[in-house]
Every structure is written in structure tokens, then in C-alpha cells.
Amino acid sequence: MADVIIKNxxxxxxxxxxxxxxxxxLNDERIxxxxxxxxxxxxxxxxxxxxxxxxxxxxxxxxxxxxxKLNPTNQSSIRQGITTEVVGNCGNSQAPMIHEARMxxxxxxxxxxxxxxxxxFGEYLASIEKMGTSANIAWLVGHNTxxxxxxxxxxxxxxxxxxxxxxxxxxxxxxxxxxFSTGLEFEPGRSSGSEEIxxxxxVVREYDGIYASHIxxxxxxxxxxxxxxxxxxxxxGCRGEISHMxxxxxxxxxxxxxxxxVEKIEKVRNEGFEVxxxxxxxxxxxxxxxxxxxxxxxxxxxxxxxxxxxxPQARTRLRNDCDRYWRxxxxxxWDRVRMQSNPAFPELNGLDFNQIAELWKKxxxxxxxxxxxxxxxxxxxxxxxxxxxxxxxxxETISNPLYMLVVDGYSTSIDEPLARETAYxxxxxxxxxxxxxxxxxxxTLRLEEAIRKMTSMPATHxxxxxxGLLRKGMYADLVVFDFDKLDTVSTIEKPxxxxxxxxxxxxxxxxxxxxxxxxxxxxxxxxxx
Numbered sequence: 001m002a003d004v005i006i007k008n009x010x011x012x013x014x015x016x017x018x019x020x021x022x023x024x025x026l027n028d029e030r031i032x033x034x035x036x037x038x039x040x041x042x043x044x045x046x047x048x049x050x051x052x053x054x055x056x057x058x059x060x061x062x063x064x065x066x067x068x069k070l071n072p073t074n075q076s077s078i079r080q081g082i083t084t085e086v087v088g089n090c091g092n093s094q095a096p097m098i099h100e101a102r103m104x105x106x107x108x109x110x111x112x113x114x115x116x117x118x119x120x121f122g123e124y125l126a127s128i129e130k131m132g133t134s135a136n137i138a139w140l141v142g143h144n145t146x147x148x149x150x151x152x153x154x155x156x157x158x159x160x161x162x163x164x165x166x167x168x169x170x171x172x173x174x175x176x177x178x179x180f181s182t183g184l185e186f187e188p189g190r191s192s193g194s195e196e197i198x199x200x201x202x203v204v205r206e207y208d209g210i211y212a213s214h215i216x217x218x219x220x221x222x223x224x225x226x227x228x229x230x231x232x233x234x235x236x237g238c239r240g241e242i243s244h245m246x247x248x249x250x251x252x253x254x255x256x257x258x259x260x261x262v263e264k265i266e267k268v269r270n271e272g273f274e275v276x277x278x279x280x281x282x283x284x285x286x287x288x289x290x291x292x293x294x295x296x297x298x299x300x301x302x303x304x305x306x307x308x309x310x311x312p313q314a315r316t317r318l319r320n321d322c323d324r325y326w327r328x329x330x331x332x333x334w335d336r337v338r339m340q341s342n343p344a345f346p347e348l349n350g351l352d353f354n355q356i357a358e359l360w361k362k363x364x365x366x367x368x369x370x371x372x373x374x375x376x377x378x379x380x381x382x383x384x385x386x387x388x389x390x391x392x393x394x395x396e397t398i399s400n401p402l403y404m405l406v407v408d409g410y411s412t413s414i415d416e417p418l419a420r421e422t423a424y425x426x427x428x429x430x431x432x433x434x435x436x437x438x439x440x441x442x443x444t445l446r447l448e449e450a451i452r453k454m455t456s457m458p459a460t461h462x463x464x465x466x467x468g469l470l471r472k473g474m475y476a477d478l479v480v481f482d483f484d485k486l487d488t489v490s491t492i493e494k495p496x497x498x499x500x501x502x503x504x505x506x507x508x509x510x511x512x513x514x515x516x517x518x519x520x521x522x523x524x525x526x527x528x529x
Contacts, residue, residue, distance in 0.1 A: 002027045002042040003509060006480060009048030013470040014055040014459075016452035024053060026476040029509040033472060044511065046504060048480050052447075055455040055468055056083025056477035056507065057431050061212075061243055061278050061406035063087065063286075064137070065094045066112045068128065068411070070418055072522060074135040077411035078512055080431045081479035081502045084527065085411065086462060088140030089243060090214040091183025095124035096141075096168055098149050105187075105302070105380035106148035112341075112410075112421065122175030125526050132522030134512050135411070136477070138464060139526070140212060141172040143182040143200065144189045154191050154299060162199055169203050176528035178462060179210035181243070184225070185291055185325050187298055187380060190216065194228055201236040209529060210462055212241035219251035219327050226261050230268050233275055239461065244285070244408055245277035246397055248388045251327040258396060265402055276461050278404040279397040281433040282426055283389050285408055286340060289382035290372060291325035294318070302377050309373035319365050326386050329353075334364045340383040341421035344374035350423055350495075385424050395444050398434070404461070405434050405454045414496040423495045429488035432499040436486050447483065464527055476509035 004026040010019040011034070025033040025040065057080070064077065065087035077085060088094070094107055098118045101107075107115075119127075121141065128137065150164040169180060182197060183189050201211050211232070217225040226242070233240040245261060247253045254260070268275050297305050297318070308314040323330040329337055334353040341349055348356055348371070353364045360367055372379045397403050407430035412422035431454065438444040445453070459468025466474045479502055486501035505513035510523035 002032065002040070004044045004046070004476075004506065004511070005037065005040050005042040006046045006048050006053055006504075007037075009051050009053040009480065011470055012052055012054045012448050012451050014452055014455035014468050016449050018448060019052070024470065024478070026506065026509045029475055031470065031472055031474050031476050034470060046480065051480050051482050051503065053470070053478060053480050054451050055470055056479055056505065057081045057454045058084045058086075058458045058464065058468060059407050059431060059454075060086040060241070060404060060458040060462055061089050061280075061408050062411070063089060063092075063409065064411040065139070066107075066410060067418060067422070068133060068137070069115065069131070070112060071411055071413050072131050072133050073518060073520065074133060074411045074524070075413040075518065076428045076498060077407075077431070078134050078505055078507075079498045079502060079516075079518070080429065081481065081505055082135060082407075082411075082431055083477040083479070083505065083507045084136040084138065084464060084467060086138045086140065086178070086458075088142050088177070089181050089212060091142045091144035091181050091186060091189045093140060093142035093145045093181070095119060095121045096146065096149055096172060097124070101145070101148035105377055106145050112418065120175065121172035121177060125176055129526055133524035134518070134522050135507060135524045136467075136527050137524060138178045138462065139176065140179050140181040141169055141177045143180065143192070143197070144186060147188045147192070153188055153301070155193065157192070157196055162196065165200060166203050169200055170207075173204065173207040173209055173529060176526060177209065178527070178529045179212060180204045181212040181214070183214040184216040185214060186288055187290065191295065194232065198232050198235050201232055201238050205236050205238050207529060208463075209238070210241055211236075211238040212243050214243045215245075218246060218248055219253050222247060222253055222257050223260060223264075226264055230264060230275070233268060233273050234271070237273070240273065240275040241461065242275065242277040244280055244406070246279060246389060247393060248326070248328070249390050249393070250331065250333065258393065262400065262402065274461070276402055276404060276457075278406040279394070280406060280408045280426075281398075281430050281438065283391070283394060284385050284387045284426070286383050286385050286424070286426065287326065288380060289342070289384045290379045292322045292329060293372075294321040294324065296321070306373055306376055309369045315365065315369055318369065336387040338385045340385045340424055342371060342375060342382040343378050345371060346420060349420060385426070395438075395442070398438055399444050403453070404458045405431070405450065407431050414498065419496050425488070425490040425492060425495050428490035428495065428497060429499045432486060432488050432501070435483070436488050440483070440486070463529075476506050478506050480504040
């Protein structure tokens with residue numbers, strides 16, 4: 001007798017082809033058959049009449065590595081049907097790590113991690129495997145992280161530094177990392193030169209890994225920033241992922257910047273290189289509060305940077321020099337920026353900077369600098385949410401054939417300790433919003449095409465073997481849902497709510513969601529290179 005049979009559903013198999021009626025049988029970790037089996041029986045039988053059966057969704061731009069130790073059951077993401085997350089994005093990973101680098105802010109967005117001490121990439125993955133997770137996780141190695149572990153600061157990089165970073169990266173790839181990420185708008189990676197990145201990407205190519213980059217600029221210098229990334233791909237032959245390749249409005253981007261970027265990507269693909277991009281679901285997105293700070297502030301080390309942030313004369317200079325990253329802040333559009341999480345003033349979470357300024361009876365810049373200075377060495381972990389994109393730009397990116405669909409958030413929980421620090425709708429309903437809004441409400445994509453962009457397309461590009469399709473012999477990662485009843489639930493006013501409508505979720509053949517309730521199962525795997 002089989003473990004599971006799901007009967008009478010509409011299969012959307014991940015290819016983009018039209019749905020069709022079928023039953024699907026699971027045994028152990030795999031799909032063992034698809035077809036019509038009226039007399040078949042199993043330990044678990046699910047009647048999916050009128051429902052969709054699809055591959056589990058794959059979020060290849062996730063920051064769940066920052067929350068996974070506090071949320072091993074992947075609560076908010078698994079309830080959206082996300083069965084696999086690729087983490088370690090934007091240059092920040094939890095491993096390899098040493099205590100000194102962690103204390104200096106290395107390790108990722110958010111102040112969630114409770115880890116300490118020293119560990120290799122392999123040791124960290126072993127700790128995750130021992131803990132168990134409800135979803136599968138594939139891991140990138142972050143450039144900012146290995147730079148910090150190697151003790152590299154600023155632009156000066158010695159031969160010894162390079163060799164140490166190459167060794168750290170090579171060891172991590174040999175221990176299972178699927179690739180390498182950069183976050184070139186953030187410290188300490190933004191101080192690196194193109195040749196340093198190319199040296200490291202040559203190591204990635206040796207292991208047939210993928211290179212994912214948050215490029216240096218998505219505003220006035222977006223075209224040259226993209227050129228730098230594409231030149232790295234041409235020089236090294238790596239597979240490439242341009243993380244959230246989008247254009248923020250009112251930031252000085254050139255006319256028709258998006259069209260020019262797509263033309264550049266298509267040209268490289270026509271030359272035989274494998275390059276794709278991805279896009280988030282909302283007009284807003286998370287980012288690093290310290291990202292707007294100019295390079296000179298950090299040039300003398302973190303202790304001096306904190307001094308400058310408290311110094312009135314330095315603040316006067318900063319008001320002119322912070323015209324970077326989220327440039328609309330410099331243009332006075334403070335209502336576009338909302339506090340997500342910070343260690344010093346958690347009571348500010350959820351407020352925009354006009355509201356914070358009113359509360360503190362100071363101007364917005366002074367509030368901004370006060371919060372950073374109070375966070376001290378943990379300032380790189382402060383996360384903001386900003387309103388970034390126009391509706392038109394969302395539609396043109398999401399519908400573009402070169403773009404996968406990703407969340408760019410965390411898997412979180414409506415319970416403490418994570419609830420207060422992640423109280424923003426993106427984390428609770430981002431993947432679902434593609435289906436409820438972009439497919440069902442405004443018809444940006446057909447349902448079959450949207451599911452392809454969040455299943456087989458990312459699985460193929462990131463080499464997630466035997467995942468992303470409903471096929472005999474594939475891993476049994478799948479979801480069952482009533483498309484008409486999908487509901488994002490979470491709102492700005494009441495963010496702490498899980499999405500509804502994903503009725504059943506299986507990960508590696510084990511049921512994690514049953515009738516929209518989490519079973520507590522942790523059958524997820526570390527997906528290794």
C-alpha cells in the first residue's frame with residue numbers, strides 16, 4: 001500500500017502547460033505514479049476534487065537563514081506552499097563564521113540569530129540537519145560573511161586575504177553550498193573591486209555553483225552595475241542570478257532603464273551564458289538601514305563610525321553624503337521608509353520616519369542617526385521596509401520571461417520572539433500574493449505560468465535536482481489548494497496572520513500542512529550541491 005494518494009485534482013505540473021485531471025501517488029520520499037487510479041488505496045487519502053495540485057513553491061531569494069534557528073518549522077512560508085528556500089542571499093550567510101565577525105555585524109539581515117562561536121560551513125549545516133526543518137533549504141555562501149571572517153576591511157586586499165577568502169569559499173562549496181552571493185550595496189562587500197569578485201567566482205565555477213548578486217546600484221548607476229555583474233559571468237563562466245533586478249522610482253535612474261537592463265541580459269544569454277533574474281511581489285521591500293551611509297563613515301572602523309554618528313559636525317556632512325541606496329530618503333520622502341526591526345528601540349517597529357520624528361520631537365535625519373548609533377556594532381542588522389516600485393514596474397518585471405518569482409523576506413511566526421521583529425505582511429504572504437493579486441486579480445500571468453516561475457524554473461537554474469515538477473520519480477514536494485479561496489490575510493494594520501487556502505503541503509513525501517494546520521513535521525533536507 002502506498003503512503004499517500006491524492007485523487008481527482010487538477011495537476012499543474014510546473015512546466016507551464018495547461019492543467020489536467022489526475023491522481024498522484026506518493027511513497028517514501030518520491031512521487032511513484034501519476035494517472036487515473038480509481039481503485040488505488042493508501043495510508044493517507046486526500047480527495048482534491050476541484051483543487052489544484054502543484055509542485056511545492058521554491059523561493060530562491062530568501063533570508064530565512066536569519067530566522068531558522070528560532071523557527072525550524074518554517075511557519076509563515078510553509079503555510080504559503082513554499083517547500084524549498086535558497087538562503088544566504090545579498091552577500092550575507094550564517095556560515096562560515098567566527099565570533100569576531102559575528103560581533104562586527106556579519107551574518108545577515110536582522111537581529112534574529114542567537115548563534116555564537118566559531119564554525120565551518122559544514123558544521124553549521126550539520127547543526128541544521130540535527131535540528132530539523134519543515135522545508136528544504138539550499139545554502140549560498142555570502143561574500144560579506146567570508147570577507148568579515150577573513151578580516152578584510154576596505155578596498156585594500158592582500159594576496160593572503162584573497163587566498164583566505166578563496167579557501168573559505170572552496171571549503172564551503174565542497175561541504176555542500178550551492179553557490180556564492182554578493183551584496184555590493186552593503187558593508188563590507190561594497191568596498192571590494194571587480195577583480196576580487198572574479199577571483200572568487202572562478203572558485204564557484206570550479207564547483208559548478210551559481211553566483212547570485214545584489215548588484216552595486218539600482219538607481220542612477222544601474223547600467224554600469226549590471227555591466228560589472230555580466231562581465232564577471234563572461235569572464236568566469238558561472239551561472240548567474242541577478243537578485244531582484246529592479247528599478248526604484250524617483251532615484252535618478254536613466255530613461256527606460258529596465259528595458260536597457262533586459263536587453264543586456266538577453267545579449268549575454270544569446271552568447272551562451274546562463275543568466276536569469278527574479279522579482280518580489282510587493283511595491284515595498286526590506287533593506288539594510290545602514291545601506292545609505294557613505295563609505296567614508298566606515299573607513300576607520302566601526303568604533304569610529306559610531307563616534308561620527310553621534311557628532312553634530314559629522315551629521316551635517318552625512319545629510320549631504322547619504323544620497324545612495326534608497327536615494328528617495330535624501331529627497332525627503334520619509335513616509336516611504338518604515339522600521340522593521342532594530343535591537344535598541346523595538347517600540348519603533350512598524351512606524352515610518354515621519355511618525356518616529358513626531359514621536360521623538362526631532363527631525364528625521366537625527367532620528368535616523370540616533371537609531372544607528374544606539375545599535376552600535378549591530379547597526380548592519382537593522383532592517384527597514386521601504387516603498388520602492390510603481391505598479392507598472394511590478395507588472396513588467398513579474399511578467400518578463402527572464403524573471404522568477406521570489407519573496408525576499410524571512411520565514412517567521414506569529415508568536416514571539418519573532419513576531420515583534422518581523423511584523424510586516426511580506427513575510428507572511430509574499431508568495432501567495434503572486435497568486436491572489438498578480439494572477440487572480442489583475443491577470444499579470446496565467447496561473448500555470450506563475451507556478452512554473454516558482455517551481456521548475458528556479459529548480460533548473462539553481463540545480464535543485466529532482467524538484468520543481470510533478471513527475472514520476474521526483475521528490476514529493478507538492479501543495480494542494482483551492483485557487484479561488486486563497487487569502488493573503490496579513491495587512492499593514494494587522495500583519496501577524498498566516499495566509500490561508502493552502503490546504504495540504506508535502507515535503508519529501510511527508511505531510512507538513514494538513515487541512516491548513518501545521519503537523520509539526522520536520523522532513524526538510526539541506527539540499528547540497
